[in-house]
Amino acid sequence: MTVDTPLQDKAPSGFGHNRPQAQWASLQWGGRFSEGPAAIMQAINASIGFDYRLWRQDIAGSLAHAAMLAHQGIITKDDEAAIRQGLTEIGDAIASQKFTFDPALEDIHTNIEAWLVSRIGEAGRRLHTARSRNDQVATDFRLWVREAIGAIDLALRDLMRALADRAAEHAATIMPGFTHLQTAQPITFGHHLLAYVEMLARDRGRLADARRRLNECPLGAAALAGTTFPIDRDMTAQALGFDRPTANSLDSVSDRDFAVEFLAALSIMAMHLSRFAEEIIIWVSAPYRFIRLSDAFTTGSSIMPQKRNPDAAELARAKTGRIFGALMALLTVMKGLPLAYAKDMQEDKEAVFDAADAAELSIAAMTGMVRDMQADEARMREAAGADFATATDLADYLVRDLGLPFRTAHHVTGRLVAAAEARGIDLADLPLDAMQEAEPRITEAVFAAITIEASVAARKAIGGTAPDNVVRAAASWQAALA
Numbered sequence: 001m002t003v004d005t006p007l008q009d010k011a012p013s014g015f016g017h018n019r020p021q022a023q024w025a026s027l028q029w030g031g032r033f034s035e036g037p038a039a040i041m042q043a044i045n046a047s048i049g050f051d052y053r054l055w056r057q058d059i060a061g062s063l064a065h066a067a068m069l070a071h072q073g074i075i076t077k078d079d080e081a082a083i084r085q086g087l088t089e090i091g092d093a094i095a096s097q098k099f100t101f102d103p104a105l106e107d108i109h110t111n112i113e114a115w116l117v118s119r120i121g122e123a124g125r126r127l128h129t130a131r132s133r134n135d136q137v138a139t140d141f142r143l144w145v146r147e148a149i150g151a152i153d154l155a156l157r158d159l160m161r162a163l164a165d166r167a168a169e170h171a172a173t174i175m176p177g178f179t180h181l182q183t184a185q186p187i188t189f190g191h192h193l194l195a196y197v198e199m200l201a202r203d204r205g206r207l208a209d210a211r212r213r214l215n216e217c218p219l220g221a222a223a224l225a226g227t228t229f230p231i232d233r234d235m236t237a238q239a240l241g242f243d244r245p246t247a248n249s250l251d252s253v254s255d256r257d258f259a260v261e262f263l264a265a266l267s268i269m270a271m272h273l274s275r276f277a278e279e280i281i282i283w284v285s286a287p288y289r290f291i292r293l294s295d296a297f298t299t300g301s302s303i304m305p306q307k308r309n310p311d312a313a314e315l316a317r318a319k320t321g322r323i324f325g326a327l328m329a330l331l332t333v334m335k336g337l338p339l340a341y342a343k344d345m346q347e348d349k350e351a352v353f354d355a356a357d358a359a360e361l362s363i364a365a366m367t368g369m370v371r372d373m374q375a376d377e378a379r380m381r382e383a384a385g386a387d388f389a390t391a392t393d394l395a396d397y398l399v400r401d402l403g404l405p406f407r408t409a410h411h412v413t414g415r416l417v418a419a420a421e422a423r424g425i426d427l428a429d430l431p432l433d434a435m436q437e438a439e440p441r442i443t444e445a446v447f448a449a450i451t452i453e454a455s456v457a458a459r460k461a462i463g464g465t466a467p468d469n470v471v472r473a474a475a476s477w478q479a480a481l482a
Contacts, residue, residue, distance in 0.1 A: 045343075048101050050350050051108045057143035058108050059091045061136060061219060064239035066127055068232050074130065079123040086120045087112070109133050109140075130231050132223035134253040134341045139219040141349065143240065145262050148356045149211045155363040156204050156269070160197050161481045162370040167193040168474035172467040174452055175290065175380035176389060183387035186452040189375055191465040194473050196276050203269040210265050214258030217242035221252035224340035254340040256330065259352050263327040266359045270320040273362050277317040280369060284310050290380050291373045297365075312365045319358040326355035381452070388417050388427050390450040393458070397449040402441050412439045 037045065063084060070080035090112055093099040105111045110133075117124035167190035177187035217237035220227065226249040233245035246252040283290035284298075293310060301307035329351045333344050391413050398409035415438045420430050428450050435442045448454060460466040 042104065045106060046103050047107045047346050047349070048103055048105065048111060050353060051137075052101055052111075053353060054108050054137075054140040054144055054349075055094050055112065056091070057140040057147075058112055058136070059087050060143065060240065061139045061236075062087055062112070062127060064236045065131060065219060067239065068235045069126075069129060071235060072230055072232055074229055074231070075123075075126045079126055082120040082123040083116065083127050086116045086124060089119065090115055107133070107137075109136050130222065130227040130229040131219065132221075132253070134223050135218045135221040138221070138253050138255070139217060139240070141256075141352075142214050142216075142218065142242075142258055145258055145352065146211055146214060146241075148352075149207045149262065152266070152269075152356065152359055152363065153204055153207055155360060155367070156200050156207075157481055159363055159367040159370065160200050160204075160477065162367050163193045163197045163200075164474050164477035164481060166370055166373075167191070167197070167470060168478065170375060170377075171470035171474060173375060173377050173380060174384045174456055176384040176386070177465070183383070183389050185392055186384040186389050186455045187465040188456055188467055188470050189377075189380060190467075190470040190474060193370075194470065194477070196272065197477055199272040200269070203265065203272060206265040206268065207262075210258065210261040213261065215241075215243045216246045217244070218246045218252035218255075220245060221249035224250055224253055250340045254337070254345075256334055256345060256348050259348055260327070260330055260334065263323070263330060263352065263355055266323050266355050267320075267327045270323040270359060270362065273366055274317045274320040276366060277313040280313040280373070281310050281317070284308075284313075288379075288383070289376055290383070291375050293369060294372050294374075297369050297372050312369055316362040316365045319362045322358045323355045326351035385426065385428075385452050388420065390427060390452060390455050391417055393450050393455045394427060394446065396458075397446055398439065398442075401445065401449075402439070404439075 066075070066080045066083040066087075069075040070077050075083075090099065099115070101108075101111050102114070105114055113124065113127065116127065170189040170193070173189040174186050175189045175192065176183045177185050177192070217233065217240055219236045219240070220231050220233040237243070237245045246255075280291070280293075282288055284293055293308075293312075297310070297312040298308045299311045301309065330348055333347045337344055394416065395406065395409040395413040398404045398412055399406050402409075404412065416427060416430060416435060419434055419438070420427050423430070428447060432442070432444060432446075435446065449458075456465050456467065458466070460469060463469075
């Protein structure tokens with residue numbers, strides 16, 4: 001059975017109490033307990049309400065474990081065949097929403113095993129030989145996170161493609177660049193969009209690193225000390241697509257670094273998405289009007305009929321809090337736990353599931369907005385020329401053409417900005433004689449150097465905003481992401 005899990009699995013069709021086998025809740029712990037748990041204990045102890053999402057991974061892990069047990073002669077081939085058939089039927093029942101999950105059975109592992117025993121009898125009871133729920137859940141969870149990383153990586157790749165496509169389209173579209181949210185220098189819209197491609201590429205790199213580190217198989221570590229049975233951990237690791245078995249049984253069942261690292265990578269990614277969402281919110285606002293989003297990604301107001309609110313961007317920005325919170329929650333769960341396993345670790349999954357869902361939805365929303373947004377090129381260009389945005393180009397002209405030291409050129413330019421501001425005009429509108437009062441060697445050539453078109457075109461150094469640079473960079477990303 002292949003493991004192929006969408007991040008947002010539908011909830012099970014129903015949770016019931018029609019157990020497939022009487023008294024299973026006590027049998028799962030063995031004969032130590034004579035009475036069932038209190039209702040509140042059952043409520044706090046059960047995890048089936050969220051860990052049902054691990055059903056594909058749990059079945060895949062059990063299939064690999066059963067095949068290994070049979071190969072090693074620990075169970076018979078007939079038992080393994082019965083287990084395989086039973087698990088396949090259970091997988092089909094869950095996938096078709098015909099499986100009833102029983103909260104009294106605590107978790108996904110016990111629910112599946114109970115139904116397996118009800119179908120195939122004693123062979124089903126042999127499946128748990130040489131493993132524990134501790135190494136079972138550690139394996140299932142690693143498989144789930146590994147697949148989540150793959151799904152999110154593909155979504156990020158799609159967003160990067162959308163950004164690179166729009167960057168190519170707007171390689172020469174001039175807009176203001178900002179520092180401190182104040183107009184700084186003219187840039188191109190394509191260059192701005194490609195900045196986020198670079199960020200997302202680093203996010204994909206962090207996720208790839210996390211995947212590489214998590215790709216070791218805990219199965220066979222059992223409860224904490226390993227097992228006395230002659231198992232083949234390399235066989236199960238290979239069957240499940242892991243690079244190798246984990247090396248230490250204590251670490252195997254107690255490690256959740258892979259989940260923490262996943263959440264840390266998602267948190268940095270969410271921060272990047274939130275920054276971009278904030279810019280979209282600014283760009284669509286009335287004072288800026290740099291872009292427009294269609295009805296597909298905006299909402300109206302219940303009282304103000306003129307409003308077009310960028311709610312998709314605002315919600316993507318807000319979901320960053322959920323992802324940050326998930327990281328902090330799991331770090332807090334793990335920070336005081338001695339080796340090896342403690343039930344605290346049951347609190348690991350909800351945070352990870354929620355963060356992965358939030359990340360997937362946020363990426364999809366941002367991708368949709370990138371493809372949807374329409375740039376107001378005239379408005380962007382108008383804003384790019386305001387607030388003396390080419391002052392640095394004037395200073396560069398004084399250095400490059402007249403040989404002034406940069407600090408001297410900076411001072412002269414500052415005087416010219418003050419003169420233009422006093423007249424209520426832009427630098428390019430200052431008369432030549434007014435410029436020559438600050439620096440007599442300035443010639444008519446200065447005016448060609450301080451247009452916004454000249455400003456962006458001149459920045460040809462690697463990483464600069466020149467349209468030719470943007471064309472090449474966008475094409476390079478388009479080819480890499482194809």
